[in-house]
Amino acid sequence: MQPQSIEKHSLYYNIKDACESKYCPICFLLDKKERQYIESIFYEYVNDPLLRKKLRDAQGLCQGHVKLFLKYGDAFALAIFANDLVHNFIEDWNEHIKLSECSLCKSFMQNEKRLVDAFVEYLALEKFWQALENSTGLCLQHFYMTYQQCPDKKMKIRLLNWQKQMFSRHKELLGSFIDKNNASCPHDDINVDEGQSYQVVWHLLKK
Ligand SMILES: [Zn+2]
Numbered sequence: 001m002q003p004q005s006i007e008k009h010s011l012y013y014n015i016k017d018a019c020e021s022k023y024c025p026i027c028f029l030l031d032k033k034e035r036q037y038i039e040s041i042f043y044e045y046v047n048d049p050l051l052r053k054k055l056r057d058a059q060g061l062c063q064g065h066v067k068l069f070l071k072y073g074d075a076f077a078l079a080i081f082a083n084d085l086v087h088n089f090i091e092d093w094n095e096h097i098k099l100s101e102c103s104l105c106k107s108f109m110q111n112e113k114r115l116v117d118a119f120v121e122y123l124a125l126e127k128f129w130q131a132l133e134n135s136t137g138l139c140l141q142h143f144y145m146t147y148q149q150c151p152d153k154k155m156k157i158r159l160l161n162w163q164k165q166m167f168s169r170h171k172e173l174l175g176s177f178i179d180k181n182n183a184s185c186p187h188d189d190i191n192v193d194e195g196q197s198y199q200v201v202w203h204l205l206k207k
């Protein structure tokens with residue numbers, strides 16, 4: 001894709017805007033998309049036969065997505081889904097049954113691939129690098145994924161250097177936070193960025 005057409009792409013702006021969050025921009029968009037998808041299931045797809053089939057084929061969801069279902073879903077719809085799945089187990093279970101993968105994991109991985117592909121494509125744009133300078137860096141999982149996908153060595157080195165630079169900023173904030181907690185200076189001397197530093201970094205330490 002040409003740089004001019006990239007800049008017209010809404011995904012480009014979504015990733016650029018996500019760089020202003022305190023999260024890995026790819027994680028930020030994935031979480032948002034996932035929350036919207038789950039909310040849409042509860043608003044629109046409770047009686048959708050295709051969704052019911054996907055849930056039955058996997059006999060539910062993985063642990064992480066059960067937690068999100070319980071967090072974002074409403075009680076009535078959760079009961080309807082659960083009733084359907086329990087009924088299906090009682091009526092149709094057999095030991096040769098082949099379970100499919102959690103349908104929300106499948107959609108998560110598709111979205112993740114799309115975002116990682118786009119992120120790497122946008123690395124060809126200097127304007128995108130400017131947005132990255134103001135970001136928090138990638139989480140390790142998405143750093144490794146994008147690094148693997150960089151088209152050449154030069155881009156890989158640039159990405160690695162940028163990630164190290166972002167981590168250095170976090171290291172500085174963590175260092176101040178630790179010093180101020182150890183030292184005799186009052187805790188109200190700790191600024192917002194220092195106070196949030198350990199949470200921001202723990203969100204990035206996912207592989
Ligand atoms: Zn991430």
Ligand SMILES: [Zn+2]
Nearest residue numbers: 062065102105
């Ligand atoms: Zn899942």
